[in-house]
Amino acid sequence: MPLKYVAFFILIFVSITINFTMPKRIIDKIQMITVAGYDYVDENTLKGTIATPIFLQKGEIQDILYTDDASMIYDLDTKLNTEASEDLENGKLAVVLFNEELAKHGVKDYTDFLLREPSIGSGLYLAVTEGSTNELLSSIKSMKGAGVYLSDLIKHNIQSQKHPDTNLKTFTYSLECETCDPFLPYFRMVDGKPKIDAIALFKKDTYIDQIPIEDSFVFNLLNGDIENGDYVLERKEFKAAIQNIDTDRKVIVNQQNGSINILLDIEIIGVIREYTGNRVLRDKGKIKKDLEKELHKKAEEMIKNFQEKNIDPIGIKEQIRSKIRALTIKQINDQYPAITINMHITYTNLESGTRR
Amino acid sequence: MIKDKDQVPPLMAFFLITGAQIGVGVLSFTSVINKYAGHDAWISIIVAGIIIHILIWLMYKVLNKYNGKDFAAIHREIYGKWIGAFISIIISFYLMFLAAVVLRSYMEIIQVWMFPDVKLWALLLLIMPLIYYIISGKFRIVVGVCFLGVVYPFTLMFALIYPLKYSKITNILPVFDHSLMEIVQSSALAMFSFLGIGALMIYCPFIKESSKSQKYAHFGNLYTTSIYVVVCFVSYIYYSQHEIKDIIWPTLGLWKIVELPFLDRFEYIGISTLFFVILPNLALYTWGSSRTLYRVLHIKQKWISITLLTVIYFICIVIEGREKILLASDFITKIGVGLLFYIPILFVMHFISRKVKRNAS
Amino acid sequence: MKKKLTEKKIQREFEKLFNDLKNSDDFIDYQIDHGTDKLSIGYFNSAIDNKKIEAFVLPYVQEFNYTDLEELDNIIPIANSFLTNDVSKIRRNLLEGFLFIHMEQSEQKYLLIPVPLMKTRQITSPEVEFSVVGPKEAFVESIDTNLNLVRKRLNIPELTIKKMKVGTITKTKVAVVSIKGIADKNNVDTVVQRIQDMDMDQVIDSSYIQQKIADNINSPFPQLLDTERPDRIAAILAEGKVAIFVDNSPHVLIGPTTLVEFFSAFEDYFLNWTIASAFRLIRVFAVFFSILVTPLYVAILTHHFEIIPKELLGTLVSSRSQVPFPPILEAIILELTIELLREAGARLPTKVGQTIGIVGGIVIGTASVEAGLTSNVLLILVALAALGSFTTPVYQMGNTIRLIRFPMLLFAHVYGLLGVSICIAYIMVHLLKLTSLGRPFFEPVFPYRPKDLKDAFIRLPFNLQDKRPFAVRSEKVLRETSNGKNDTS
Structure with a gap:
């Protein structure tokens, strides 16, 4: 009996002592990169800027920016480590920015690193910036630190339906999926502050177009169900602010004589919160009609644009694939620019606030 | 004969079957089985589950005929002393190697996700005594480990709710997009995830009224199948097929998206909790291996266990790197599936041997 | 001649x-x-x-x-x-x-x-297992008084007392008490046999017997429950267990027992079952919290910073920014401080002990944070963990819970969350292996006995508990009731 215990003790003791010196990542002995930005320099070089927070007392955070040129992201990391006072760790990376130039050349090479590295989470936000990411990152003066600031900025815009849901997971999903194309938020510097200005559209991994953020409601409408969105209908005679919008998108796929026919059946339910006309109750029919018409027009333009550019950020092709067995993915991709997409948008007003 | 005190109630067959089946494979099987059937591969799991049900049924047919006898004894009876012993030893080596591969695969996950710099040989020194501690006791302890290894990690299933937020049901539509042949081909791959049921033939005498336990054994297999189907379903609506084929451990990827107010990145919790999933595997396989060897060689089980664990230890150290691990697990799963088909052979053999004996007498 | x-x-x-x-x-x-x-x-x-x-x-x-x-x-x-x-x-x-x-x-x-001199302490209220409601009698140092306290509660002829004398020098009187027809005869025989086989020169207290006749004497877990409440003994005897009375000891041992019993206070039976169940769950939670919180702190801060949500990160890092030590050292310093305070408090007279506790807790805690030796987050966690370990109704189990943290801390430091898992696995297997008088200690979790779960982590109402726990293998499984025909005289 005692021999057994002694043997146990020795084995465990050896195990503990041998690995005792294993490199550790003690929370305050590392620098956590919270945001990284990549700018295009030339074909083989990129310029990376990373921000790591230094936590001061009482919840104050000061960012340190490191920047350098490198050929790939890991190379950059090793280079930047020579500048940093502590080991740089990717584990808490919250936002990764690409500048427009880089995005135009394709981002796949850079997202590979994010997927391969096990310590990086899938919830991080990717975004495209108009100017250099370095400039954007150095412009942020927030007690939260650049990483948390930017990720909160994107997160609350997603939550309030200003921007469609996006993160590393949805981006790579659309990138890897053979029928769809991804989109990302697009930042522009306004008065020295970053602002989500548009939705950047990608054809596979290259940035090709953008939708202004004002039209994001229509994009959301086409992309899927909205919960708690808002929209302002502007006419010459009145203005109406519609809130608490819930939408329900149904994609009906028909195949007739070999040509594919798509009907987007979108139901909108909302509440009128602000109305400059006379009485909501009386103008109900008009508001409904005008709203449906306006949305229909905008949506049609948007889809036409997608088809012209042969991109599918709203997942129409995936719907075709999942509903028609006979078609191969290549056939769907080939047919996509030519298929007819019809829309049927209906609006139902539920309430009009506390006034008639 | 096994003492009444050492036997476990029939209900425990549930945990023994499930504990032996679910292992590290649950992290990676989704990106393996879709080779032929694509997004329909979750149907293949159901098919594989049904095949395993049949095999369990066959095993009980044989076991009920040889009341209270285990693999070694049945082999001796059917094939005679020498061939019987030989087959028993092969099965025991297989179980030992299986334990080694399971342990090594888990260690690989630890190396990739948690500690790239860990000295594996030292870490293994921590785990080996634990396995010895389990199997040196009565069989009851092994069953207890299986029980806890099934009940406790069940909580991990709740972590699969969060990824649903980012899932698209269109990913697995249209259902039955693949031919029956493709689904069956994939279900052959899915069988790898159900290995280890053969151990039933070894521990059966330790179950009280073992014929009553058949019901629970089937329930155990049903439970495994449903866990696999749920994991597979969630994975396939979360990933697109094109995406999942490049991912080694898709299930861990599912947890990467989990963000709770007190906890980010659930996969680290998941990996460490998964230790309780592989522990029943290790305990049951090594115990089964040492028990069979003991029944054949009649050496003290204690020394057999120590030797086996030493061998497992060295196998784990020798297998190094993704490719070798893949090679080893491919090898062992092939043998494993081969051995699954040994069960019907055994079933047929026992009929023949009965006939022969009846004719002789 | x-x-x-x-x-x-x-x-x-x-x-x-x-x-x-x-x-x-x-x-x-x-x-x-x-x-x-x-x-x-x-x-x-x-x-x-x-x-x-x-x-x-x-x-x-x-x-x-x-x-x-x-x-x-x-x-x-x-x-x-x-x-x-x-x-x-x-x-x-x-x-x-x-x-x-x-x-x-x-x-x-x-x-x-x-003409013996019978001088014993007066019967006082229980100090270790105090309860607000319920009887206020506690055992004293005389075996005859103690037996009387039980006999008073169970005045039935089936209550059998087997007396022995153990200890070659002390010749201590030991009584094994059980209810005939309810207690499993094997259990009684095991206890009697083990006490008779004891080879000791002195038996000063019941804890001597506890340590000597336990199934695994090397285990840090106590395998026999000790209590100072005669009402608890009466209830437990009626469940079919065996009690061991030792002369000159105010604590009576009970066996066979299970792990969950160590987390049930006898007060649970005096309160409504919903309240009692909630309290028990809190106690179980406290135990897990107490064991796991510091190892998890060490594991996560040393290896897995990814797990910490970014909102929490600032708090943790800035609280640690002045601390020159790795988390493990920080945790050990604090844990040791708590242990020192407890040990000092236990060795000193009550009033001084209390003062030491308060002074030590406040002064040392605040000072060590200000000096930058520990972080204030950990200070809170360790204090809560210590508090959690004191909620255990049985003193000996509380000690065990506090001490198994230390190896776990070491595992957590070296192998992070995996180390914590491995350590839990060791403890679990150990608990699976443990027996109390030959009966599994981890019951009703394993062997899984759903019926015994009625009085384990929660306590269901009395009318659902019509059977005695299976763990004690009582000879009468059903609790016989009078069907409403109680004696009215």
Whole structure:
């Protein structure tokens, strides 16, 4: 009996002592990169800027920016480590920015690193910036630190339906999926502050177009169900602010004589919160009609644009694939620019606030 | 004969079957089985589950005929002393190697996700005594480990709710997009995830009224199948097929998206909790291996266990790197599936041997 | 001739006995004249009650008339006196508080009269297992009083008491108590057998027996429950368990027991089942929290910073920014401080102990944070963990819970969350292996007995608990009820 215990003790003791010196990542002995930005320099070089927070007392955070040129992201990391006072760790990376130039050349090479590295989470936000990411990152003066600031900025815009849901997971999903194309938020510097200005559209991994953020409601409408969105209908005679919008998108796929026919059946339910006309109750029919018409027009333009550019950020092709067995993915991709997409948008007003 | 005190109630067959089946494979099987059937591969799991049900049924047919006898004894009876012993030893080596591969695969996950710099040989020194501690006791302890290894990690299933937020049901539509042949081909791959049921033939005498336990054994297999189907379903609506084929451990990827107010990145919790999933595997396989060897060689089980664990230890150290691990697990799963088909052979053999004996007498 | 020889032998033995006894200065013997005869009286002064001798022995000896010891025996109004000439019997009884009277004429006959000094503590309210509601009696250091406290609650003929004496020097009285027909005979036999087989020179307290007869003496987990509440003993005996009473010990041992029993306070049975269940769940949570919180802190801060949400990150990092040590050292320093405070508090008189606790807790805690030796987050966690470990109703289990943290801390430091998992696995397997009087200790979790779960992590109402727990293998599984026909007299 005692021999057994002694043997146990020795084995465990050896195990503990041998690995005792294993490199550790003690929370305050590392620098956590919270945001990284990549700018295009030339074909083989990129310029990376990373921000790591230094936590001061009482919840104050000061960012340190490191920047350098490198050929790939890991190379950059090793280079930047020579500048940093502590080991740089990717584990808490919250936002990764690409500048427009880089995005135009394709981002796949850079997202590979994010997927391969096990310590990086899938919830991080990717975004495209108009100017250099370095400039954007150095412009942020927030007690939260650049990483948390930017990720909160994107997160609350997603939550309030200003921007469609996006993160590393949805981006790579659309990138890897053979029928769809991804989109990302697009930042522009306004008065020295970053602002989500548009939705950047990608054809596979290259940035090709953008939708202004004002039209994001229509994009959301086409992309899927909205919960708690808002929209302002502007006419010459009145203005109406519609809130608490819930939408329900149904994609009906028909195949007739070999040509594919798509009907987007979108139901909108909302509440009128602000109305400059006379009485909501009386103008109900008009508001409904005008709203449906306006949305229909905008949506049609948007889809036409997608088809012209042969991109599918709203997942129409995936719907075709999942509903028609006979078609191969290549056939769907080939047919996509030519298929007819019809829309049927209906609006139902539920309430009009506390006034008639 | 096994003492009444050492036997476990029939209900425990549930945990023994499930504990032996679910292992590290649950992290990676989704990106393996879709080779032929694509997004329909979750149907293949159901098919594989049904095949395993049949095999369990066959095993009980044989076991009920040889009341209270285990693999070694049945082999001796059917094939005679020498061939019987030989087959028993092969099965025991297989179980030992299986334990080694399971342990090594888990260690690989630890190396990739948690500690790239860990000295594996030292870490293994921590785990080996634990396995010895389990199997040196009565069989009851092994069953207890299986029980806890099934009940406790069940909580991990709740972590699969969060990824649903980012899932698209269109990913697995249209259902039955693949031919029956493709689904069956994939279900052959899915069988790898159900290995280890053969151990039933070894521990059966330790179950009280073992014929009553058949019901629970089937329930155990049903439970495994449903866990696999749920994991597979969630994975396939979360990933697109094109995406999942490049991912080694898709299930861990599912947890990467989990963000709770007190906890980010659930996969680290998941990996460490998964230790309780592989522990029943290790305990049951090594115990089964040492028990069979003991029944054949009649050496003290204690020394057999120590030797086996030493061998497992060295196998784990020798297998190094993704490719070798893949090679080893491919090898062992092939043998494993081969051995699954040994069960019907055994079933047929026992009929023949009965006939022969009846004719002789 | 032969008779004379034996008489001589006995004579020699008596001389030897008296010589031995006179070695101790508290042995008193003197002679009184009674008519023609001479009476000699002897006793151990430290073992007898002088008042009893003055009131019930000496007046009768001196004032009544009698011719031999038999008559005297009848006169003296004390029960249980007897005549003997057995030397060893005399020796033993003298030590236990008898006095002897010898008449020179009545040859070798000695009259032994019990006049023991019975001084024990008053029955007080329980201190370790105090409860607000319910009975307030606790066991004292006398086995007879303790047995009486139980007998009072279970006045049925089936309550059987088996008495033994253990310890070659102390000769401590031990009583194994069980209810015949309810308790499993095997359990009783096991206990009796193990106590009889005990090889010890001294048994000072029941904990000696606990350590000696436990199934696995190397385990840090106590395998026999000890209690100071007679009501708990009565309830547990009625469940079919076996109790071990030890003289001079206010704690009574109970077996067989299971792990969950250590986390149930007896007060749980006095409260409504919903409240009691909630309290039990809180206690179970406290135990897990107490064991896991510091190892998890060390594991996550040393290896897995990814797990911490970014909102929490700032708090943790800035609280640690002044600390020069790795988390493990920080945690060990604090844990040791708490242990020191507890140990110092336990060794000092109550009032001083309390002051030390408060002063130490506040001053040392604040100072160490300000000096930058520990982070304030960890200070909170360690204090909560210590608090959690004190919610365990059984003191010995509380100690175990506090101490198994230390190896776990080490595992967590080296192998992070995996280390914590491995350590939990070791503890779990250990618990699976443990038995209490040969019955599995981890029951009803494993062996899984859903029926026993009714009174484990939660306590369901009494009318659902119609069966005795399976773990004790009671001979009567059903709790017999009177079907509403209670005795009204």
